[in-house]
Amino acid sequence: LIKNGTSSVQSSSPPSQSRFFLPTEGVMLPIGAFNNKVAFITGGGTGLGRAMTNTLSQLGAQCVIASRKLDVLQQAAKEISSQTGNKVHAVQCDIRDPEAVSCCVDQMETLTGLPDVIINNAAGNFVCPSAHLSPNAWKSITDIVLNGTAFVTLELGKRLIQNQKGASFLAITTIYAESGSGFVVPSASAKAGVEALYKSLAGEWGRYGHRFNIIQPGPIKTKGAFSRLDPTGEFEKLMINRMPVGRLGKPAEIANLAAYLSSDFATWMSGAVIRFDGGEYVFMAGEFNHLQDVSPDQWKMMEAKIRSTKGS
Amino acid sequence: LIKNGTSSVQSSSPPSQSRFFLPTEGVMLPIGAFNNKVAFITGGGTGLGRAMTNTLSQLGAQCVIASRKLDVLQQAAKEISSQTGNKVHAVQCDIRDPEAVSCCVDQMETLTGLPDVIINNAAGNFVCPSAHLSPNAWKSITDIVLNGTAFVTLELGKRLIQNQKGASFLAITTIYAESGSGFVVPSASAKAGVEALYKSLAGEWGRYGHRFNIIQPGPIKTKGAFSRLDPTGEFEKLMINRMPVGRLGKPAEIANLAAYLSSDFATWMSGAVIRFDGGEYVFMAGEFNHLQDVSPDQWKMMEAKIRSTKGS
Amino acid sequence: LIKNGTSSVQSSSPPSQSRFFLPTEGVMLPIGAFNNKVAFITGGGTGLGRAMTNTLSQLGAQCVIASRKLDVLQQAAKEISSQTGNKVHAVQCDIRDPEAVSCCVDQMETLTGLPDVIINNAAGNFVCPSAHLSPNAWKSITDIVLNGTAFVTLELGKRLIQNQKGASFLAITTIYAESGSGFVVPSASAKAGVEALYKSLAGEWGRYGHRFNIIQPGPIKTKGAFSRLDPTGEFEKLMINRMPVGRLGKPAEIANLAAYLSSDFATWMSGAVIRFDGGEYVFMAGEFNHLQDVSPDQWKMMEAKIRSTKGS
Amino acid sequence: LIKNGTSSVQSSSPPSQSRFFLPTEGVMLPIGAFNNKVAFITGGGTGLGRAMTNTLSQLGAQCVIASRKLDVLQQAAKEISSQTGNKVHAVQCDIRDPEAVSCCVDQMETLTGLPDVIINNAAGNFVCPSAHLSPNAWKSITDIVLNGTAFVTLELGKRLIQNQKGASFLAITTIYAESGSGFVVPSASAKAGVEALYKSLAGEWGRYGHRFNIIQPGPIKTKGAFSRLDPTGEFEKLMINRMPVGRLGKPAEIANLAAYLSSDFATWMSGAVIRFDGGEYVFMAGEFNHLQDVSPDQWKMMEAKIRSTKGS
Numbered sequence A, B, C, D: 001l002i003k004n005g006t007s008s009v010q011s012s013s014p015p016s017q018s019r020f021f022l023p024t025e026g027v028m029l030p031i032g033a034f035n036n037k038v039a040f041i042t043g044g045g046t047g048l049g050r051a052m053t054n055t056l057s058q059l060g061a062q063c064v065i066a067s068r069k070l071d072v073l074q075q076a077a078k079e080i081s082s083q084t085g086n087k088v089h090a091v092q093c094d095i096r097d098p099e100a101v102s103c104c105v106d107q108m109e110t111l112t113g114l115p116d117v118i119i120n121n122a123a124g125n126f127v128c129p130s131a132h133l134s135p136n137a138w139k140s141i142t143d144i145v146l147n148g149t150a151f152v153t154l155e156l157g158k159r160l161i162q163n164q165k166g167a168s169f170l171a172i173t174t175i176y177a178e179s180g181s182g183f184v185v186p187s188a189s190a191k192a193g194v195e196a197l198y199k200s201l202a203g204e205w206g207r208y209g210h211r212f213n214i215i216q217p218g219p220i221k222t223k224g225a226f227s228r229l230d231p232t233g234e235f236e237k238l239m240i241n242r243m244p245v246g247r248l249g250k251p252a253e254i255a256n257l258a259a260y261l262s263s264d265f266a267t268w269m270s271g272a273v274i275r276f277d278g279g280e281y282v283f284m285a286g287e288f289n290h291l292q293d294v295s296p297d298q299w300k301m302m303e304a305k306i307r308s309t310k311g312s
């Protein structure tokens, strides 16, 4: 009766409902929404971080992007800046190293002053059976994702507090931070840690003018994520087929959400955790959603059987 | 590479790991743990309610079971009582009707006095595409599950408060109360309502000596549930195959958990929501758990690809 | 050492950090974002519903607002329409009554055609000790909030499906839908039910082109909510004082969020539950947040004590 | 009207409802429930870990307890063993160090063979404003709680898998792992990470015969926890006063719950997260629970005001 718990895994065209959910990739916020603001984006040279940087820059922000690969950052900074006309600064920083973080913030203070907007987006991840994980493999992920995010957040937070400057902090986690997931366990644990960090500070540091919010993305195609989570490319179709909206997300879509959350339109938002995943999570988690593969005729039969049942 | 997101749906024998998770169906709590206690169980004549009644009765409780079908209740009461040697009373009650509920509690007061233990277990459910639901179909479920539970809980609560008597309340909901699920939507909504009711009263009515807890069962084979949720019997295998412990639950297992939660060993437990589902929920919800179908050789290939990836 | 678990309840001026979190009440989305779209808003004549109608209308939507009081709706429709230049239709409808809902949708089909945007915002609520709740009081809230939302959603959903038309559904719930709360128990239960309904349909009805999302607001001053939740006005200060951002929300702020979620910028968002509450929830829920009342000197003392502790 | 959001902070006697919730500290499970089983408990020499060891030992388990202080472990082992008549082994191990963990498991293999029951209970914590946290302070907690738990879990998991041996894993986290909390932020983050680790492995490692569950305790008085979380002793009363059951938990109570979860009575439980906190969490999180301080007369006034309100 049903084939496999997700409909039409065989089909090669995207689910037809995707026509109802076409992406809008233009910038959403009013031009100038980030004028005179400084934004700091970790991992801002690639993938989602780059898309968010691009959007904030278009909206008037002066951006500072930081990660390990200076050449990648510089290239991205140049390209974005040339498109938007606003400055983008590239600062090398390995966020696992507290001294590197401190030094990076020093540089930012000189370049732009302390930021109004912080996006903790840098991360590492790869699929792996947990029984293959060495302690070093475990740490290779959690050191970036959890410790790195904490070092950046604490360093910036302390300096902002000292300067009595408010700021919006945003962390990019993942839908499986909440549920957990096999085969990406260090990432799941570290991202869950990041969520607790942000919810905690939303409660504790409001008094200093700081807001903390979280986006949990579902699958959005970037080289960084997909080459390590779906190296053979075979799972993309499976993911699309269980996505209620029938398609993957686009970097520009999360960039608009991130810009909103970081903007003055969202000053009342703090401590929020926003799932952004085309409905994938609720579809997977719902115990009877596999019934979407039951055909109308089969439903008739099932409903007749149910009606004829008496008692318990 | 992967077949279908759940391993070996084809196989007809249960997953081999089930040998590690054999059920223990004997009574867990010390004999006499419910001596001199009165327990009230809605839907106590069938399925899980009957199993819980049986266990509480074995442990010394005097039980009152209530639902619509008096003959079913009386038969169950007789059988349980003859096995355990403790009284079981059958009281007819349609919990959708507040007057019937009040009248049922009157009878209980006469028969046994007010209860020490309340288990809101009665419910209705059937699978159905939501687009087929009429307003009456919607209400046929929510009136039992949400309103019925509320009427029973409020009626008993008020009388217990007036009599300054403490009590343990337990509600049986479902794993999809939290996530939602298609095809069982009235049940999902009503059960989510019951969970909020119980968490709310755990906070509000502790001062009156009342505790409120919740069990969210996964699939446990009973005629009532399975005839309306899997009328053709085709989905049982699918459920078992995605169950980390490789088997369905047994009524006696939930009965032991319910007895614990209702006992004096759990007087410090209130406001808890306990998923009891063989791991089904976390398996379904975890975004990368479909990778369990990847073979060791394929993992080698994937890991090699990941290692050879450079940059983002 | 600490006074009361929330800082400076005595002070009459708002917490000083509110200066960092000034509201932005102008419209966020690009002009015309809802051109050629029809929006249906229940309870659109007052409070938050009116603010959302106003924003959607400004952005180009043709709006239909529905609730019981036709005069209130008509007055609101006239005022909004005269400001925005776009049509706003008032349709009387008691959402508790499935026939009234069906008749309301008939009228809308004639007036505007089926909607692209649906906002289930109508609700009822009042504070009350649960031990005072009669079955009728229970139903007076749950019939509006849960059944009313379900009737509207199912009726519109079915017709949209028949017409192969996609739509965005948004429900307005509350932060205590998740945690539960004493003294507003029917509302907590019904809103939790609404959340499960929306998460369920996000999974089930994506294939028909429908998205479902939820906003959980914290306290935003409206006559409807505050007159029944804080009738004497004494709790407002307490709420503000435990709000990390130090102020209540503004209707225009939730209107911007609702417009975003209902817009084509959010076509990849479905099944999301967005807390929008100035950080109130995470502050309340965090077990050690009462330590915000500890003074710097007292911290020194406490930290010294901790450092001098040896062993466990 | 209300004093402070938690009732009668002034009173020095425990809330009167605590008489309804007296603890039961005797052992719950049937004698011999853990005969022929080996249990490994980190931090088993003190506090909750010791109580759990004691209970498992009474029930027939051979226990191995591990932490940094060998003298403390040996003393505890001797005392427990002399009471229960079953062997308790003390093994020194700093769980932050993967080699120490591996060496500890080597020793256990020699002493007892691989365990059937694993309880990850060791942790570190202290209250501290987040703005005072150095990177080292952050790591001093997360290295124990998150990395330590992961190293123990992965090491044991791999060896159990190789030996095709099933096991029950239990982690002790905290109620603020889910909500986050200020002033204990490294602990909140690390414990949230542990929860994701356990939920993930519940999905991934069921096939190897492993179950994974979590207890989130509220405040249970132990020297280790209270000396670092309430060094001056002033907050205990506040916590008790917001506890619906009106008292702190007892080590023996969590030991009974842990024994149940680790026993064959719970073979169908996996991926569960069990809050065990006297109702504290739901009380704190519920937005209107402060109304418990409203007196009956004041309720009359408030209800009259609400009734007289017309419209929205």
Ligand SMILES: NC(=O)c1ccc[n+]([C@@H]2O[C@H](COP(=O)([O-])OP(=O)(O)OC[C@H]3O[C@@H](n4cnc5c(N)ncnc54)[C@H](OP(=O)(O)O)[C@@H]3O)[C@@H](O)[C@H]2O)c1
Binding pocket: A042, A043, A044, A045, A046, A047, A048, A049, A066, A067, A068, A069, A070, A072, A093, A094, A095, A096, A120, A121, A122, A123, A124, A125, A144, A148, A172, A173, A174, A175, A216, A217, A218, A219, A220, A221, A222, A223, A224, A225, A226, B311, B312
């Ligand atoms: N794409 C998705 O489907 C998806 C889904 C869920 C969550 N996410 C999250 O979204 C975020 C962005 O991911 P993405 O898809 O855009 O992948 P990506 O392009 O690989 O982004 C990761 C970024 O992190 C930086 N980074 C890694 N280690 C670092 C370190 N030690 N110090 C500083 N920076 C470091 C990388 O730059 P360097 O190599 O130069 O250091 C890179 O720019 C991540 O947090 C990811 O977990 C993505």
Ligand SMILES: NC(=O)c1ccc[n+]([C@@H]2O[C@H](COP(=O)([O-])OP(=O)(O)OC[C@H]3O[C@@H](n4cnc5c(N)ncnc54)[C@H](OP(=O)(O)O)[C@@H]3O)[C@@H](O)[C@H]2O)c1
Binding pocket: A311, A312, B042, B043, B044, B045, B046, B047, B048, B049, B066, B067, B068, B069, B070, B072, B093, B094, B095, B096, B120, B121, B122, B123, B124, B125, B144, B148, B172, B173, B174, B175, B216, B217, B218, B219, B220, B221, B222, B223, B224, B225, B226
């Ligand atoms: N079995 C599972 O896999 C499973 C999974 C998740 C949750 N649950 C929950 O577990 C509970 C028990 O289910 P079950 O599997 O044991 O099914 P069941 O045997 O059908 O139990 C339902 C009981 O509810 C009673 N009931 C129904 N409507 C009632 C009404 N209006 N007034 C009073 N009593 C009424 C029924 O008795 P009458 O017909 O005599 O009224 C029946 O005894 C339910 O809450 C169910 O939602 C079960």
Ligand SMILES: NC(=O)c1ccc[n+]([C@@H]2O[C@H](COP(=O)([O-])OP(=O)(O)OC[C@H]3O[C@@H](n4cnc5c(N)ncnc54)[C@H](OP(=O)(O)O)[C@@H]3O)[C@@H](O)[C@H]2O)c1
Binding pocket: C042, C043, C044, C045, C046, C047, C048, C049, C066, C067, C068, C069, C070, C072, C093, C094, C095, C096, C120, C121, C122, C123, C124, C125, C144, C148, C172, C173, C174, C175, C216, C217, C218, C219, C220, C221, C222, C223, C224, C225, C226, D311, D312
């Ligand atoms: N304001 C807050 O702080 C806050 C916080 C959390 C959640 N919320 C939620 O936000 C939404 C709007 O609340 P609000 O503050 O704007 O209060 P409000 O002005 O009282 O809004 C409630 C609306 O619901 C309509 N309504 C009530 N019963 C109805 C029925 N049977 N059929 C049709 N419409 C009905 C009312 O109109 P008629 O009287 O004309 O029917 C009214 O327009 C509600 O869902 C509320 O629960 C508000």
Ligand SMILES: NC(=O)c1ccc[n+]([C@@H]2O[C@H](COP(=O)([O-])OP(=O)(O)OC[C@H]3O[C@@H](n4cnc5c(N)ncnc54)[C@H](OP(=O)(O)O)[C@@H]3O)[C@@H](O)[C@H]2O)c1
Binding pocket: C311, C312, D042, D043, D044, D045, D046, D047, D048, D049, D066, D067, D068, D069, D070, D072, D093, D094, D095, D096, D120, D121, D122, D123, D124, D125, D144, D148, D172, D173, D174, D175, D216, D217, D218, D219, D220, D221, D222, D223, D224, D225, D226
């Ligand atoms: N008591 C509460 O109210 C409460 C509430 C919520 C959660 N909890 C949790 O319950 C658990 C037990 O806490 P407790 O109250 O019993 O406090 P505790 O007595 O201080 O227990 C902590 C144990 O962890 C061990 N430990 C610390 N660092 C270690 C390391 N690096 N390697 C190995 N072992 C280490 C300690 O032993 P050594 O010093 O010998 O290493 C000690 O035995 C903890 O996970 C705690 O977070 C307790």
